[in-house]
Amino acid sequence: MGFKGRITYLILALFLVTVLAAGCGQKPPGQAESQKVPVEVAKVTRGAITQPARVTGTVQAGTTINVTAALPGKLKAVLVNVGDRVSRGQVIAQLDDSDAAARLAQARAGMEQAGTAPAQAEAGIKQAEARVKQAEAQAGLDAANLQRIQTLYDQGAASQQQLDAARTAAAASKENLAAAQGALEAARAGLASSQAQIATAEAAVRQAQVALDNCYIKAPVDGVVAARLLEPGETAQGAVVTLVTTGDLQVEINVTEEDINYLQVGKKVSVEVPAAGNKALEGSVASSSPAADKSTRLYSVKVAIPDAPAEVKPGMAATVVFQTREVQNALLVPKNAVVNRSGQSIVYTVAGGKAVGQVVTTGIDDGRNIEILKGLNEGTTIIVKGQDFVNESQPVQIVNGGPQA
Template identity: 25%
Template structure:
């Protein structure tokens, strides 16, 4: 009988304890802070170095064409031969044209004799003024034809317009050269040039006459040391490609080193003048469909999404043209679930960040 009364009492005790546990207040859950790492955006007075590839070509290359049709009678120079300005480099057979010139000269002499006689007759009023005019016209036509034939004859002797080296010889003596046939090519290789493309953001920091470094792979083949050659900017083209936003630089290699030839592959290293640039790490840059932006941390430890306009990539840094003024704390790590106006906790000391590099070398194909 006592055991039957004990079980209900035990059950009431357990239920009472359970109710007490439920009535106890729970501990408030702590919200973990959003951790970020930052760097300070700094303005640096730096120069930017870029390496660009190109091919050498002669500063002047002339293709020689004939203006008159004829058989090639002389072509004394071959590829690699040097010619001087004004030197005869080709002759065409001009015998037919010379016979036409002889006839024109004879007609000129006859017209001159006739004119002298008719003037005497006009003075004595033995002929009309119209006859004098006719003879004068015949003489003028004969002289003009003679002059035209002499000019055409000069085209049968072809002289070099420049001093240079024959790079192409496209025909042989005995061949018939139709009018405007390409006979040969002469190049002035005293100075070799190359053209490279460069971002519009760097063009304004370069000037004609600036020195550059040039490396020619063919000259350093088999050598342990890289041979650097001096060059200079000889021309900056005024137009910018609207698609690539790049401009063209002409680089002159002078003096030409032994072994350098037109067509060789070259590497050009350009260094811009020093300029103040605001740089942040590239990993800080965020992109959306409409804009580029970075997250900056304010005095209240809240982040702001700050739109920026970017410029040059310099190593692992990116230039900021607009949006930042310098000195801002920019988030570089901790972007997961990061949003505008969110409170964060900085886990690194901005003053302890590594300094930004002062130069950059970029290799592009």
């Protein structure tokens, strides 16, 4: 409070003492009524005003995640305790892996065995290809010899016996070629089969490796262990450990449809945590639900408070303060200048040295100033201190250097 303010309150106090003394003394009735009430005045101004909203929520520590085993199994070990910090990918629990390890070893042996088949098949293909080339050459020679003997026979220079022998040799070489070609196709099919066997064996190894990997339960995110839900020897058929993600604290609030559009993601807001000293903290809207809850008709909003002090703990109540309606060029008076008289909002002006009440219609307020919609004009002199002690036509004394009555 400034020097002038202290002087004003001192004068007001002296006035009250004087009034009480007059009531107890022998002075004529009405003398107290003629006493002038000291007041301070100011002008009605214009300016911008924004109305804040206050919504209470709860401080939260990031996101809660239940870590489960990929497949049910007997729990062999839990490697973390409540309060431990863990990193993404860190092994935090282990299932009995003996069966999975045995299956992996068996699958790898099968793959090694299947791995020798392609080499054998390729060697067979090379041999078959050589036989085909040999058979092709022989068939070509026998076909040419048959043609030569046929020509000689037609000329009478070769016997029937020679012609029949040439025909038999050509037919045999042709059959031998067909057999060699069939053997080559079979060898090639064998190679394809062995390659398929390798692919099947590799898939079996991968499947067995995944099963073994699933025996090691890993943290999906960085976080802090909030709960250890199972112990070694139990069957892991649900959550084994609960993690709370590290990072900024958040306040979750629920707001009405009138306020949700004032809380776009990234908007700066103020956060008050009474249990941590009620100091205003800077926050920003981290997320805003696109639709209202069907049962409550409220929208969920999360506000991040990145620089929260250590005194702010998850679970504490917090109030998020944010700006809503804004009016430019509004008529403004101090909020405490408006008093209630018989259910009406009254602002006192000064005329002829006396208080004159003006009924006003008010709009939004920011906690310090209030918007006047009707009843006053810009520049009007109004009482801003002492108004609670005056009534209609009450004589007043302006004590802050304003116009004297």
